[in-house]
Amino acid sequence: MLLGPSLALSAVLFVLGVAGVLIRRNAIVVFMCVELMLNAVNLSFVALARLHGVSGQIMVFFVMTVAAAEAAVGLAIILAIFRHTQSVDLANINLLKG
Amino acid sequence: MPIDLSSPSGAVLALLPELLLSLWALVVLLYVAWRHRDGYDMRTAGALSLLGYIFAVAATGWLAWRGAHAEGLSIMIALDGFRFASDALLLWIAGAVTILSVRWLIRQGILAPEYYPLLMLATVGMMLLAGSADLITLFLGLEVMSISVYILAGFDRTRRASAEAALKYFLIGAFASGFLLYGIALTYGATGQFNFELIGAQFAATPPTLMAKLGMGLILIGFAFKVAAVPFHAWAPDVYEGAPTPITAFMATGVKAAAFFALARVLAEVFPAMVALWRPVLFGLAIVTMLVGNLTALSQTSMKRMLAYSSIAHAGYLMLALWAHSDEGTAAVLVYLLAYSITTVAAFGILASIERAGARTVLLTDLEGLFAVRPFASMGLSICMLSLLGFPGTFGFIGKWLLLSAALHQGQAVLPIVAMVGSAISIGYYLPVVLAMTLKPTRTRQAHQTIRFPRPARIAVAICIFAIMLFGVWPNVVLNFASQKVVQLRQAELPTGPR
Numbered sequence: 001m002l003l004g005p006s007l008a009l010s011a012v013l014f015v016l017g018v019a020g021v022l023i024r025r026n027a028i029v030v031f032m033c034v035e036l037m038l039n040a041v042n043l044s045f046v047a048l049a050r051l052h053g054v055s056g057q058i059m060v061f062f063v064m065t066v067a068a069a070e071a072a073v074g075l076a077i078i079l080a081i082f083r084h085t086q087s088v089d090l091a092n093i094n095l096l097k098g
Numbered sequence: 099m100p101i102d103l104s105s106p107s108g109a110v111l112a113l114l115p116e117l118l119l120s121l122w123a124l125v126v127l128l129y130v131a132w133r134h135r136d137g138y139d140m141r142t143a144g145a146l147s148l149l150g151y152i153f154a155v156a157a158t159g160w161l162a163w164r165g166a167h168a169e170g171l172s173i174m175i176a177l178d179g180f181r182f183a184s185d186a187l188l189l190w191i192a193g194a195v196t197i198l199s200v201r202w203l204i205r206q207g208i209l210a211p212e213y214y215p216l217l218m219l220a221t222v223g224m225m226l227l228a229g230s231a232d233l234i235t236l237f238l239g240l241e242v243m244s245i246s247v248y249i250l251a252g253f254d255r256t257r258r259a260s261a262e263a264a265l266k267y268f269l270i271g272a273f274a275s276g277f278l279l280y281g282i283a284l285t286y287g288a289t290g291q292f293n294f295e296l297i298g299a300q301f302a303a304t305p306p307t308l309m310a311k312l313g314m315g316l317i318l319i320g321f322a323f324k325v326a327a328v329p330f331h332a333w334a335p336d337v338y339e340g341a342p343t344p345i346t347a348f349m350a351t352g353v354k355a356a357a358f359f360a361l362a363r364v365l366a367e368v369f370p371a372m373v374a375l376w377r378p379v380l381f382g383l384a385i386v387t388m389l390v391g392n393l394t395a396l397s398q399t400s401m402k403r404m405l406a407y408s409s410i411a412h413a414g415y416l417m418l419a420l421w422a423h424s425d426e427g428t429a430a431v432l433v434y435l436l437a438y439s440i441t442t443v444a445a446f447g448i449l450a451s452i453e454r455a456g457a458r459t460v461l462l463t464d465l466e467g468l469f470a471v472r473p474f475a476s477m478g479l480s481i482c483m484l485s486l487l488g489f490p491g492t493f494g495f496i497g498k499w500l501l502l503s504a505a506l507h508q509g510q511a512v513l514p515i516v517a518m519v520g521s522a523i524s525i526g527y528y529l530p531v532v533l534a535m536t537l538k539p540t541r542t543r544q545a546h547q548t549i550r551f552p553r554p555a556r557i558a559v560a561i562c563i564f565a566i567m568l569f570g571v572w573p574n575v576v577l578n579f580a581s582q583k584v585v586q587l588r589q590a591e592l593p594t595g596p597r
Contacts, residue, residue: 037273038279044280084258
């Protein structure tokens, strides 16, 4: 069983994803980092399914479906932004001030 | 009526409201695929979607009337009074937002009737989220809701503000889902179960491992993003300001309510054994959320931003009820969310009518002298502000009083005091709205001549205002309903001893 190393790898990937979301300023790269987070969690589910049975693997299918739907909507939104600003740099997305 | 959730027919019966609404959303989607040219098609699509909400309310009412409950384990979806009550509240919000949207969309030149099916699918997601009895359903409901609302936030895509709001909401929302999902994975890892009851039983039997604690923490972070609790709130004002105004109302009420219902259920059913761990977290979150939300709202000039910060503060108040972890707390969640959503929907309805076509928001200065020109609209908005403030005689006061007493009865005095301080601060931004409308003169002679308050929206807002006043002075119906045993969540016994 590779449970420990798998979970550790999944945690590392997840943290990389979080760091990417927080640091990178390109909307598409940020979105890729979010996908990295989701897939890191998928790795955890698959590893844990070895321990607990098949339900973890079923969850992975749901997560993949959701990630695909999110990708469709997310890229459409990024396109809509690109039409306005001719850029996908989050630094240019400043009409609304936080 | 016991329903066996492991059989297909039982599952269909238990999911009847959600299924009816999804099917009807597909029917409306099919209709708008052919008819999407002009205002008439927009209005028809809106009316058709209202029919869907009525079907779903009828199905929910039928299940509640037959006393539907799970035979054995509730698999995937809960069958209890709390779910039916929360479904009714969410459907009511969606219906009201639809009525407010119909003419508003036409006036803003947004002629895309796909808006209504999306709103219905978002509602299905909210109902699944609020009624989930399994971490898989929880995640799927959350995502169905979120993905639909990402699109709705950017629905006015020709306006840059709307597209920006959608992008911010999307990136932050997907980020938050990642945390929630990791929390689900760790909880699954610690117990080997996805079902709320089974996980709760397992945690009650064995002391939680580090993995379980981390899982709970990550799930809490995911929810804190969704309900916009400080320090996970930075997206809310921008998104609320940029989104189309009816959708802002939908996000401020429906999305927040669904997330709170789900959080209440998760805390009561999945993590009751870890109450000593999550109570301090909620305590801290509640205090900073109430204080930061109210203090930041003071300096806002845009009404939509101000209401966004006020909704952050209200999320802080609601955490008192979750902290209480009692039947009284559950009743307070229901009553407070009802009061808050009625008031917020009415306030945004009035703001939407004042908003000029193409404008991003309504400024506080835009309201000056409204009373002289539009006395009823300005009185309505004043009542909403007083209700949000928790002024005695309005429904908001009843809700706040329940929240405070739920926390007080659990021996907590600090949180109610901070909530009172927060309400006192909030006078500083709710009252200027009333004063600007009544005491200040109109800026120009043309001021307020562009207000369009179509009849359906006017009737919906009038009903809301009437409900605020009625339940404010005569709250017995609501209180009796919410304090029934059937609408409560299963609460595990608290460990006795000094808290």
